[in-house]
Amino acid sequence: xxxxxxxxxxxxxxxxxxxxxxxxxxxxxSFPYFWKLNLLLVSFEFFISKRFVxxxxxxxxxxxxxxxxxxxxxxxxxxVNLITVAIVTxxxxxxxxxxxxxNAPLFISKSGSSSIYECDPFKINKNSxxxxxxxxxxxxxxxxxxxxxxxxxxxxxxxxxxxxxxxSLIQRQEISxxxxxxxxxxxxxxxxxxxxxxxxxxxxxxxxISKEIIVSEKICNSLNYSVSDxxxxxxxxxxxxxxxxxxxxxxxxxxxxxxxxIVFCDLREVQRLNDYGITSSIEIxxxxxxxxxxxxxxxxxxxxSNLMYDWGKGADIYSGFYLSELKDxxxxxxxYTVNYKNNKLDAQDTCYLSINVTSPLLCKELSHxxxxxxxxxxxxxxxYNLESTKGNVSIKTIxxxxxxxxxxxxxxxxxxxxRNLDQIEKNLKNMLEMRPDSEGQLIxxxxxxxxxxxxxxxxxxxxxNVYIIIILMLVIGVxxxxxxxxxxxxxxxxxxxxxxAMGATNWSIRKIFLYQAAYLIxxxxxxxxxxxxxxxxxxxxxxxxxxxxxxxxxDKVPMELTIFNWMAxxxxxxxxxxxxxxxxxYVVTSISPTKAINFN
Numbered sequence: 001x002x003x004x005x006x007x008x009x010x011x012x013x014x015x016x017x018x019x020x021x022x023x024x025x026x027x028x029x030s031f032p033y034f035w036k037l038n039l040l041l042v043s044f045e046f047f048i049s050k051r052f053v054x055x056x057x058x059x060x061x062x063x064x065x066x067x068x069x070x071x072x073x074x075x076x077x078x079x080v081n082l083i084t085v086a087i088v089t090x091x092x093x094x095x096x097x098x099x100x101x102x103n104a105p106l107f108i109s110k111s112g113s114s115s116i117y118e119c120d121p122f123k124i125n126k127n128s129x130x131x132x133x134x135x136x137x138x139x140x141x142x143x144x145x146x147x148x149x150x151x152x153x154x155x156x157x158x159x160x161x162x163x164x165x166x167x168s169l170i171q172r173q174e175i176s177x178x179x180x181x182x183x184x185x186x187x188x189x190x191x192x193x194x195x196x197x198x199x200x201x202x203x204x205x206x207x208x209i210s211k212e213i214i215v216s217e218k219i220c221n222s223l224n225y226s227v228s229d230x231x232x233x234x235x236x237x238x239x240x241x242x243x244x245x246x247x248x249x250x251x252x253x254x255x256x257x258x259x260x261x262i263v264f265c266d267l268r269e270v271q272r273l274n275d276y277g278i279t280s281s282i283e284i285x286x287x288x289x290x291x292x293x294x295x296x297x298x299x300x301x302x303x304x305s306n307l308m309y310d311w312g313k314g315a316d317i318y319s320g321f322y323l324s325e326l327k328d329x330x331x332x333x334x335x336y337t338v339n340y341k342n343n344k345l346d347a348q349d350t351c352y353l354s355i356n357v358t359s360p361l362l363c364k365e366l367s368h369x370x371x372x373x374x375x376x377x378x379x380x381x382x383x384y385n386l387e388s389t390k391g392n393v394s395i396k397t398i399x400x401x402x403x404x405x406x407x408x409x410x411x412x413x414x415x416x417x418x419r420n421l422d423q424i425e426k427n428l429k430n431m432l433e434m435r436p437d438s439e440g441q442l443i444x445x446x447x448x449x450x451x452x453x454x455x456x457x458x459x460x461x462x463x464x465n466v467y468i469i470i471i472l473m474l475v476i477g478v479x480x481x482x483x484x485x486x487x488x489x490x491x492x493x494x495x496x497x498x499x500x501a502m503g504a505t506n507w508s509i510r511k512i513f514l515y516q517a518a519y520l521i522x523x524x525x526x527x528x529x530x531x532x533x534x535x536x537x538x539x540x541x542x543x544x545x546x547x548x549x550x551x552x553x554x555d556k557v558p559m560e561l562t563i564f565n566w567m568a569x570x571x572x573x574x575x576x577x578x579x580x581x582x583x584x585x586y587v588v589t590s591i592s593p594t595k596a597i598n599f600n
Contacts, residue, residue: 045511066487067520073480074524074573075531077473081569082532082561084469088462089565090540090558095459096418098255098553101191102181102262103448104142104412105421106428108132111442116451117146117179119409121276125437129411135427137420138413145182145270145409149263150175152232153223174223178215178263180233182270188414192251192264199227199249202264210266214249216259226250235273243269254555271404275302279402280335282353284386284395288372292364293324296353298333302402308345310334315345326393327360335400341440349400358391365389421447474573477524478580485517485584510585514578521577525570536561 103116113119124143132141153174185204192214193201202212213231220226227247235241245265253259271277279302285295297320298309308315315336331353336345367375367387375387386393415424428445436442449456489496492513499509536559539545543556 045508045515048512050515066484070480070484070520071524071527074477074521074577075528077477078525078528078569078573079532079535080473081470081573082529082566083535084466085565085569086536086559086561087557088466089562090560091552091554092459092462093560094558095255095455095553097191098253098258099452099455100414100448101195101253102255102258103451104414105418105448106413106415106425107410107446107448107451108413108428108432108443109410109446111433111444113410113444116410116446117148119146121145121274121407121409122441122443123406123439124408125439125441128432128437128443131431132411132413132428135424135431137415137417137424139416140188140414142187142412142414143184143267143408143410144412145267145274145276147180147182147235147270147273149178149180150234150236151178151219151223151263152234153225154229154232176219176222177261178219179261180213180263180265180270180273182265182267184267191253192249195251195253197250197252199247202248202266204266209268209272211243211245211269212248213245213263213265214251215247215263217250217252218256218259219263220247220250222260237273237275241273254549255553256549257553267408268405271407272402274409275404276407277403277405278302278307278335278337278348279400279404280333280349280351281397281399282331282333282351283397284353286374286376288363288366288368288374289322290372291322291324292362293322294363294366294374296321296323296331298335300335302404306338306340307348308336308338310336324363325360326355326357326363326366328357329355331355348403351400352398354394354396354398356394356396361388361390361393366393421449470569470572474576477573478577481517481520481577482581482584484520485513485581486587488516489513489585489587510582513585514581517581518574518578521574525574529566529570533561533566 107116109116109119110122129141132138153172153176155173189201197217199214202210202214204210215225215231223231225231225247227250229247231245231247233243233245235243251259272279278300281299281301283297283299285297287295289295300307300319307319308317309319310316311318311321311331311333315334332350333352334350335348337348338344339346365388367389369375377385377387377392379385382398383394383396386395413424413428415421425445425447432443433445434442496509500506539557540559545557547554547556549555
């Protein structure tokens with residue numbers, strides 16, 4: 001700056017410097033952490049540690065192997081921890097998704113039911129469904145029912161090897177036990193659609209029960225079935241019942257425990273097969289009464305109590321009546337239940353009996369044996385003839401449709417976030433349990449953690465294994481980095497003595513070596529993340545490592561690494577290692593400056 005300018009304004013220079021300092025102070029107040037970082041980077045401790053890192057030749061024979069081992073140990077720790085957490089997280093989430101794809105996280109059934117597959121039916125209550133849907137976190141509610149059944153394969157030829165080593169052709173027919181899961185038209189098929197191998201989702205008709213089913217690939221393979229084939233299905237009741245269904249879709253989830261037993265079908269089919277509600281019909285007793293009349297009586301199937309019957313003259317308690325003369329007539333029966341809370345009759349079902357005669361006749365004119373047993377000629381399951389001296393009497397029963405569609409085994413409750421399962425279960429229990437609904441029914445809430453307790457206990461036990469592996473790998477990393485730090489301190493003993501002689505504090509000298517150790521840790525973290533994330537991506541994309549689904553429920557090792565888990569592993573590794581190195585750095589305090597300067 002020219003002298004004449006300074007002399008013309010003797011305080012100008014001081015004013016300029018003061019202005020600069022004010023700006024610096026203002027910036028420090030605005031960005032305190034930024035300026036602290038600047039002070040760290042320009043500190044002499046950081047400068048010296050940086051110089052150590054940049055020197056490639058000094059003490060190369062002694063320190064390089066130790067430093068390499070320490071970096072490799074950190075790299076190995078990160079790789080193992082990342083892969084372990086990714087596998088366990090992926091495995092738990094994959095199993096959880098598959099299990100909840102077959103059975104919802106929460107299941108509501110009649111109070112006292114011990115298993116979701118064997119529940120007592122209860123009446124659908126729209127008010128209860130509306131309350132459940134209004135609970136925060138509930139994604140949806142579905143009505144379902146179960147029914148055990150037997151699938152029988154068609155006869156097919158197979159080859160077996162005899163004792164003499166020759167092949168023999170035989171005809172086989174396989175049988176497999178399954179669990180029919182009845183679901184409504186509104187069922188969420190997203191999970192099954194995702195794992196659909198062939199075919200499509202069943203189509204439902206409003207006016208008739210769908211005979212389309214969707215089965216697993218495992219069942220198809222064991223019974224030699226394929227898409228569009230018809231399945232012979234048998235149900236065990238008082239009398240075995242046979243049904244034919246058409247396979248329209250095949251899925252494969254890899255969860256063999258469920259694939260081999262669950263079959264999806266129309267809910268209305270299961271409701272009828274389980275005899276839910278009340279189904280009525282009219283039948284004629286096969287014995288002529290002593291009063292030369294026949295007994296017309298109601299046949300009620302399914303659970304029912306407090307019943308009343310309307311034979312055309314109003315509701316009454318009598319479930320039948322005597323008929324002494326036969327003529328063309330149509331008998332109608334309406335079955336009611338009595339609701340004693342409001343003294344109202346609730347119609348449950350309506351059925352008919354048609355009688356056609358050539359000419360009117362008395363019941364005593366019907367053909368019968370000495371014991372009064374009528375002579376009956378069956379035409380089909382609903383039609384038969386009674387023989388008489390005036391010709392045959394045609395009887396046709398028209399059973400009622402019943403009210404089975406009003407009853408279910410339970411509600412499946414789907415949630416939006418698995419982490420809120422316990423809270424949603426608690427809210428449902430507080431709202432529904434021990435409080436009869438408008439139908440007077442008591443219901444209970446169960447979590448899938450209770451229904452599949454063994455499976456989820458096994459999954460939760462995996463967390464304990466993860467903690468053990470992470471701790472062991474951290475211990476290995478800490479030991480190796482600590483050893484490297486001690487070697488570096490010994491090799492720099494002369495420098496430590498010089499720095500102490502120049503007035504450096506013990507803590508300042510220790511920070512030099514801590515910075516150097518931090519550099520080694522960061523280097524190990526970089527390579528560990530590079531290798532670990534690459535391996536996770538390869539397995540996730542190509543499924544290189546396969547698993548046996550009969551043991552592990554899935555067919556390949558799953559990988560799921562979240563940002564939170566990745567950051568947690570890296571931060572924990574870094575800070576644990578740095579914190580553990582504070583103790584080895586105390587070696588600096590025991591070094592005497594005079595002895596250290598002479599140390600060789």
